[in-house]
Amino acid sequence: TQLLEQSPQFLSIQEGENLTVYCNSSSVFSSLQWYRQEPGEGPVLLVTVVTGGEVKKLKRLTFQFGDARKDSSLHITAAQTGDTGLYLCAGSTGGGNKLTFGTGTQLKVEL
Amino acid sequence: EAGVAQSPRYKIIExxxxxxxxxxxxxxxxxxxxYQQILGQGPKLLIQFQNNGVVDDSQLPKDRFSAExxxxVDSTLKIQPAKLEDSAVYLCASSVHPVGTEAFFGQGTRLTVV
Known part of the structure; x- marks a missing residue:
């Protein structure tokens, strides 16, 4: 079983602060995705990274895929209350293998 | 484009x-x-289909869960008999291809077993 451990599990910060969420595994993934989930909804894709060392930016969000393709990070600059949600990383391997989700990071951004 | 549709949204059973x-x-x-998702945790894959064939069902409790x-196209997931620990949100998702492409999720079915 491919395990994806996220840290921290919970994060409560003030608006305007920066934060980083980590996603770690002992397995190598051909691609890694980050999703955000709001209460009562399914997860929604934020980004997909496929190359070791790749960095992608989405407005205030910066995603990095580790060189060995075993880990990833999500950095949010100047968090806003609208960033509140459950952040999930998900890894997939080649050959049609399953899409495995991480343990999740619950982020709460307060005024 | 219509999204992934799931029903029912909520279910309470004994x-x-x-x-x-x-x-x-x-x-x-x-x-x-x-997927099965416990509140506040990441979704756990129960079963993955490629067309109508099963790609992975290694984490499906086959003594009580079945899916087809x-x-x-459409899919059904059944639990028989249900246990208290089956209380969770059951999410269905689909993608064009299994690897590296976006998975689109439905809103899920919240199951409460009492």
């Missing part, structure tokens, strides 16, 4: 009863997933 969930994926999506995807 333990030892049976329940079924239905999923209609996005048209043309070959891959369909069923007839004609490679």
């Amino acid at each position: 333990k030892r009863q049976s329940v079924a969930f239905w999923c209609n994926p996005i048209s043309g999506h070959a891959t369909l997933y069923w 995807r007839l004609k490679g």
